[in-house]
Amino acid sequence: MDSDSDFYGDEETVSKLEARVADFDPTQVHSIKQESSSLIIPNILLKRSSSPSPSPSKQPRLHNRFADKPGCWRVNHETLDEFLLRLPPSTTxxxxxxxxxxxxxxxxxLSPGSSPSPDLPxxxxxxxxxxxxLSAFNTHCKSTPGKPRLAIRRELDRARDDAVGxxxxxxxxxxxxxxxxxxxVDSSSAEVDSVWEAVARxxxxxxxxxxxxxxxxSLAVIKERLVVVYTRDFRDIDDIGRVLEKLRELGLVRFNSGKQIYYKSDAWTELGIYGNNEWGIKASMYSSDEMFQYIRSKR
Known part of the structure; x- marks a missing residue:
């Protein structure tokens, strides 16, 4: 990544985390310093300029990082039209x-090696x-006799926010x-294929x-199919908003339409943090309507 945001922590924060895990005692009530908020649109964010699209006149060298992979990828020397024709999501x-x-x-x-590989393990x-x-602390907090319910709720919220940070x-x-x-998107062949074509192009x-x-x-009967559009960094709110605006231009999302889309970090996916999880952590970072409101507030 180009840079790291102090808003989300540093090496000292990670060292503290490792010490907490090693020394954790569920009989102790942790005093938690909130380092990050779970609010969808923070007031203070690291803003970085989005990279402009390369000028066609410069004829940049293109890279296909899936060139050597068989199956559901665009292979080397394959045109986009050939790729879409070979792998329509309605029938593949x-x-x-x-x-x-x-x-x-x-x-x-994006050239190969333009950013360091994630250390997933x-x-x-x-x-x-x-x-x-967090689970152990929540269990201990809820089982403490004589503590007012409101006080328990505040401690649980504080512990969750600290864990998110x-x-x-x-x-x-x-x-x-x-x-x-x-x-x-609807699983009908016309909609899923047209949405995917717009996104792929x-x-x-x-x-x-x-x-x-x-x-x-899928052989199973499903009403909706998932299309995922990736961005480089969940901290780069300007780039996330830019991608959403392009999806709006493509007619794939609208503001205040009653049907929102959501932005989620890969980190949450890796940890299995989905809706209604046991920790009360919000599964998504932004909704499209909230992001549209943020974009309009900057104009």
């Missing part, structure tokens, strides 16, 4: 149970330990900072984020 069957079962499109303007280990710490700091330390807008033209993927056809 999954090829496995892992990430290769999705249909992927990469941004060819370290993040998963540290993140799960931090969530276990620690997990975000750990994600930055391990470079697990990508995130994604998630679009659920915009990705190939460097108009969206670092990549995109779409859920393939």
């Amino acid at each position: 069957q999954p090829v496995g149970s892992n990430a290769d079962s999705w249909i992927w499109a990469a941004n060819p303007y 370290s993040f998963r280990e540290g993140g799960r330990a931090r969530l276990a710490l 620690d997990l975000r700091a750990l994600a930055v330390r391990c470079n697990v900072v990508a995130g994604k807008w998630m679009l659920f 915009a990705t190939a033209n460097n108009e969206l984020g670092i990549g995109a993927k779409v859920e393939p056809c």
